[in-house]
Amino acid sequence: MSIILSLCLIPLLSIFLIQILPRYTWGTLKVTVLLIWLEFIVQVLTLYPLLVNKIAPIPVIDGFMVDKIAILFILLTTLIMAACFSHSYWFFSHEFKKNNSISLSQLRIFNVISIMFYLSMIFVYCLDNLGYLWIDIELTTILSAGLVYFNRTKHALEATWKYFVICSVGIAFALLGTTLIYASSQLHGCHGSLNVSYLINQTQHLDLNLFKFGFIFCLLGYGTKAGIFPLHSWLPDAHSEAPAPASAMLSACLLNCALFAILRLNSIACLIIANMASLIIWIGCITILAASLFLLRQYGIKRLWAYSSIENVGLMLVSIGLNQPWLFFLLAFNHSLVKSALFLLSGNIMQITNSKELKDISGLIEFSPVMAILLVLSSLAITGTPPFGNFMAEIILLSQLLNLNFIYPFILIAIALTISFIAVLTHVGKITVGKPKINYIQLNNFNYSLIPVLLVFLSLIAGFFFTNKLFIGMN
Amino acid sequence: MNIIDFFSLTGSCFAILMLGSVSIRLNLWLYAIQTFFMALSTLSESFKFSNSELAIISLVIIIIKAFFIPIFLNFVIEKIKVKSDSGLIFPVPIGMHLGILFLGFSNLFTLEILKSLPEIHHSGNITAGISLLFTGMLFMLLRKIAVSQIIGFLTLENGIFLLGVSITHSMPLIIDLGVMLDILVAIMICGLFIFKISSSFEHIDVTQLNELTES
Numbered sequence: 165m166s167i168i169l170s171l172c173l174i175p176l177l178s179i180f181l182i183q184i185l186p187r188y189t190w191g192t193l194k195v196t197v198l199l200i201w202l203e204f205i206v207q208v209l210t211l212y213p214l215l216v217n218k219i220a221p222i223p224v225i226d227g228f229m230v231d232k233i234a235i236l237f238i239l240l241t242t243l244i245m246a247a248c249f250s251h252s253y254w255f256f257s258h259e260f261k262k263n264n265s266i267s268l269s270q271l272r273i274f275n276v277i278s279i280m281f282y283l284s285m286i287f288v289y290c291l292d293n294l295g296y297l298w299i300d301i302e303l304t305t306i307l308s309a310g311l312v313y314f315n316r317t318k319h320a321l322e323a324t325w326k327y328f329v330i331c332s333v334g335i336a337f338a339l340l341g342t343t344l345i346y347a348s349s350q351l352h353g354c355h356g357s358l359n360v361s362y363l364i365n366q367t368q369h370l371d372l373n374l375f376k377f378g379f380i381f382c383l384l385g386y387g388t389k390a391g392i393f394p395l396h397s398w399l400p401d402a403h404s405e406a407p408a409p410a411s412a413m414l415s416a417c418l419l420n421c422a423l424f425a426i427l428r429l430n431s432i433a434c435l436i437i438a439n440m441a442s443l444i445i446w447i448g449c450i451t452i453l454a455a456s457l458f459l460l461r462q463y464g465i466k467r468l469w470a471y472s473s474i475e476n477v478g479l480m481l482v483s484i485g486l487n488q489p490w491l492f493f494l495l496a497f498n499h500s501l502v503k504s505a506l507f508l509l510s511g512n513i514m515q516i517t518n519s520k521e522l523k524d525i526s527g528l529i530e531f532s533p534v535m536a537i538l539l540v541l542s543s544l545a546i547t548g549t550p551p552f553g554n555f556m557a558e559i560i561l562l563s564q565l566l567n568l569n570f571i572y573p574f575i576l577i578a579i580a581l582t583i584s585f586i587a588v589l590t591h592v593g594k595i596t597v598g599k600p601k602i603n604y605i606q607l608n609n610f611n612y613s614l615i616p617v618l619l620v621f622l623s624l625i626a627g628f629f630f631t632n633k634l635f636i637g638m639n
Numbered sequence: 640m641n642i643i644d645f646f647s648l649t650g651s652c653f654a655i656l657m658l659g660s661v662s663i664r665l666n667l668w669l670y671a672i673q674t675f676f677m678a679l680s681t682l683s684e685s686f687k688f689s690n691s692e693l694a695i696i697s698l699v700i701i702i703i704k705a706f707f708i709p710i711f712l713n714f715v716i717e718k719i720k721v722k723s724d725s726g727l728i729f730p731v732p733i734g735m736h737l738g739i740l741f742l743g744f745s746n747l748f749t750l751e752i753l754k755s756l757p758e759i760h761h762s763g764n765i766t767a768g769i770s771l772l773f774t775g776m777l778f779m780l781l782r783k784i785a786v787s788q789i790i791g792f793l794t795l796e797n798g799i800f801l802l803g804v805s806i807t808h809s810m811p812l813i814i815d816l817g818v819m820l821d822i823l824v825a826i827m828i829c830g831l832f833i834f835k836i837s838s839s840f841e842h843i844d845v846t847q848l849n850e851l852t853e854s
Contacts, residue, residue: 293814295810295811295813295814295817295818296814296817298814298818299814299817299818299820299821302818302821302825303821305825306821306824306825306828309828309832313832318839318840318850319850319851321832321835321836321839321840322848322850322851323851324832325785325832325836325845325848326848326851328825328828328829328832329788329792329829329845332792332825333779333792333795336792336795336796336799339796339799339818340772340799340802340803343799343802343803343806343807343810344806346803346807346810347803347806347807350807350808351756356807356808358811358814371755371756373755374755374756374806401851404851405851
């Protein structure tokens, strides 16, 4: 119970604060940012002992459970959200100066919705009951639609509508899957349950056919939300039309939530269905390959990173298929850090150049060297270049594939990663070198690069130290 | 045929009629009637098994999904002044015939499912659930007005609920209520977005929302 309180007390307090204050000012946003960082410290203090000491998962209330992997994801989500919030202060203050169409009340709504969105994402990791999990994931869709629609433009509206409808229908199929799984747990003489911790111990009593159908529907449903290949069409639109901090939240936190739901389901499915691993691995492979081909021909800077997110979702899906939660966390951790840095940087670049088209952006190294170097470093990190954490995670993934005799997926993933490396670096090269256009606006470099520097630096540390330790220690 | 199967199959027939009509208001009416019959089928099942949770959830369905949501959507279409939604791809009557065809397919599916699940007797209920699922999907695919997409989504959700009631001994009450709440909020937000779409695009044809492409 104290865990749940420690998770939601401070965010609730900050929502209350924003709502109760008669006027929303920049000071309120500053206070919320501080509160979210405080929440991160509180979470580290309360959850770290659980991470180190206890081995068994900790049941909180019926239907709620916290285990080690969930704790790691909660900390990751809070860290990323705190970073995005801090950056959003500088981002929005510039937007505010630039055009008068954004009002403080709009920002207030954004702030309240993003904290609620944060709470709903945190709870995804604490839930044991598949029904509650469905409700919570649908809630994240509903809340994040408000974030995507921040700019109130036609394009934002179109992206929001697509996002909302496609994800809701996808998730409706996950509800069908959840229902079928519940039915499969009721048939052979035991009372039905949706608790993952209960189902894992009762696998011999589950009805195989119904469970198989249920799992496939859930995979499709939550896969739509994660952006697996044929169902990804909402993802680039939503990520490119949302304001930069919201894109970073969507890409770095929300995708992890959907994949975590698949991980929970897979922890049951891998015990009873024989070929499930190869199915998920193949879906992941096709997603990686398709995303890397899409990366070759891109026109928008944020669409580029959105497709790169799809590629990373594929990688994480492969790690889920291999049934290695720690590897999944490693991939998610590095992807979240670097991708949020990239989205925040792209937001700044769009503010400098006043355009989101790649063809309008060039010569960043002359105009703003700090940002250009950061962009190159983080795009090297996201494509899996050695000193960064992503490289370690990807190399572990590939070696695991070889160990377990998945030769064709190994070859496909290796080719796709090469293609995406070339594609991303070509685009980034065009952004950095060349001649800057005249109408660029100078930004205060220090404030705007603070958070991306922090995130990229963390990824670098992860590459150097934690990766090996974490993998050897936890496995 | 018992009363439970009768109610649910009547509901699915009304859903198929929905595929054959171009008037959005008539579609809303048919959706409400279909939901009402689905709730009646659930209610009679709750009496049969004396299951109070099912009775509560069916009453909630009647209040929220059969009355409140149609009234809200009716308010939306009166505000944005759209009356009809001619179909996409092919003419509307063919859509209805496809719906009937899928009802037949659902019966075949049901027979296949029942082979592996000998403990379940209500074949009509399962047929109606699968048929509602197909009808909802067809409706979403064949229509182009945003309100129709919502109606299709709701029909699909009805199908999932009916399937859930017939093959499980009812989902836990709290989960059903949570799902209902989520759907309600989602529909309200969809309504808001429809207002926005109609005011900034001056139409609500979702097939014309295609400005965001790879170029």
